[in-house]
Structure formats: C-alpha cells, structure tokens
Amino acid sequence: MPEQKTIGVLFIDRFADWEYGLLAASAVEWFGARAVSLTPDGKPVTSASGFLLTPDRSAEVGENADLDAIAVIGSDEWAGDAPPDISGLLTAVAARGGVAGGICAGTLALARAGLFKDVRHTSNGRDWISAKEPGYPGAQNYQDVPYAVADRRIVSAPGSAPGTFALACLRTLYPDPERSGDFAQMRMLFAREYAEAS
Numbered sequence: 001m002p003e004q005k006t007i008g009v010l011f012i013d014r015f016a017d018w019e020y021g022l023l024a025a026s027a028v029e030w031f032g033a034r035a036v037s038l039t040p041d042g043k044p045v046t047s048a049s050g051f052l053l054t055p056d057r058s059a060e061v062g063e064n065a066d067l068d069a070i071a072v073i074g075s076d077e078w079a080g081d082a083p084p085d086i087s088g089l090l091t092a093v094a095a096r097g098g099v100a101g102g103i104c105a106g107t108l109a110l111a112r113a114g115l116f117k118d119v120r121h122t123s124n125g126r127d128w129i130s131a132k133e134p135g136y137p138g139a140q141n142y143q144d145v146p147y148a149v150a151d152r153r154i155v156s157a158p159g160s161a162p163g164t165f166a167l168a169c170l171r172t173l174y175p176d177p178e179r180s181g182d183f184a185q186m187r188m189l190f191a192r193e194y195a196e197a198s
Contacts, residue, residue, distance in 0.1 A: 005031070005068040005173055008093075010038045010106075011053055012084055013045045016074045016159060019103045022190070023071055023166035030182060031174060038064070040084035048075070059089045067093050069173050074104025074159050079132045087113035094153065101169045103148075104159030111136040119151035124158045163190035 007027050009020050027033035039045050042058030057063045064070075070093045077083060090113040094100045102110040107123040110116060116138035123129040126142050143149050148157035148168035155172055157165035167190070171183055 005033045006066050007033050007035050007069045007071065007169075007173070008038050008064055008067045009035060010040075010059060010070060010072045010086065010089075011045050011047075011055065012040060012073075012075045012077050014075045014077050015045060015047050015053070016104055017047045017049050017051065019106075019159060019162050019165070020071065020073045022162050023169055026166050026186060027170060027173075030186070031170060031179075033173075036067075038070075040086060059084075059086045061088050061092045064089055064093070067098060069093070069099035069101065069169060071155075071165075071169060072100075072102040072106030072109045074102075074106045076105060078105035078108045083108070083112075085112070090115060097153065099153050099155060099169060099172045101155035101157075101165065101172075103157045103162065103165045105132075107156045108133055110154065110156065111138075114138075115154050116141060116156075119154045120149050121151065121154065121156040122147075122149045122158060123156060166190075 009024055024035040028035050036056040038057055038059050039055040040059045044052055044054045046052055086109055090100050100115055111133045114137050120141050120143050122143045122145055126144050147161050148164035150168040150172050155168045167186055
C-alpha cells in the first residue's frame, strides 16, 4: 500500500469557505491522504460565513515536518495591513520537495515567500496581485487564466477555481500515471455542474 500523504490546509480569519472543500475531501476520500488544519498561531479562526474553525496545529515549521503539501486558503486578511508571515513554513515544505499551493488571496503568501520566482503561476488577476504585492519575484511569469496553474511543485489558482485547484494540487502530489483515470473522473465530475447548467 502506498505511503499515506499528509496535506496541511492553512486558514486565517475570514477564510473563504468555498475554496478548500474539494481539495481536502477529495484528498482523504479518493486518495487516502490525511488532511490537517493549520492557522498561523494555532488559535481558532472564523470563516467568511461566520463558521468557527479550531485547527489541528499552528504553522510553526517544527510542528509540520510531516507535511507533503501545504494549501493556503484565501481571505481578505492576506491583502490587509498586517497579514501573517508563513514564509518559513512554505519555503520549508517546498525545500523538501513538497507541494505548495495557494488559492485566491492565499497566492499572496506564496508571492511573499518568493515561491513564484521561477514558476508560472496565477491569482485573481495580473492587476490585482501586482497592486497587492508590487514587484514580487516572478511577476513576469504570471498566467492570466481562470483556472489553476501548476508548475513544478507550486500550484496557484484564482478564488473562482476551487475545482481545478483541487485537481492541480492532487495531480502534483500524486504524479503516478496509474492515477490518471482518477483525475479524469474527478475533472468530469467537477465539470458536469457547469456543462449541464441551464
């Protein structure tokens, strides 16, 4: 049996409720991964809809040596005056060959950590990310697309793309060609909602 992967999903106050469910649930149910919730200081946070989340652990590097992947969930607080600094955890995961992903404003944390320096990436729009994080390393690699972008082990997505974010994170974490059928099934399942909408 393949070794179980551990995915950390990082939340801060006012996190976007719709951005993590497809990733976390698919990782656990379809791939047998373990998903753990993190907040910068290990304290509870409240979602945009007012739901209270009590995390499993903090974002301290020492607490997260087991992470094979980290996914940073969006929140308006990432674009605020004093966003938390999780660069240490992001660079630690990336340095050991793990997957680092960010969706919506969570992409700002990856930009600040320098993870976009040499990879193609996306966010909520070229003008948006440039206004929030002027001159970030790798700005020239921005891809103006409405779906997730994966390059090497870095994954990014606009907030409107939780489905392709989940797919890109999991495909990067599980590159085994034998899993291609699972990903095709996931993509078809996610796409049906839009293909059949009236």
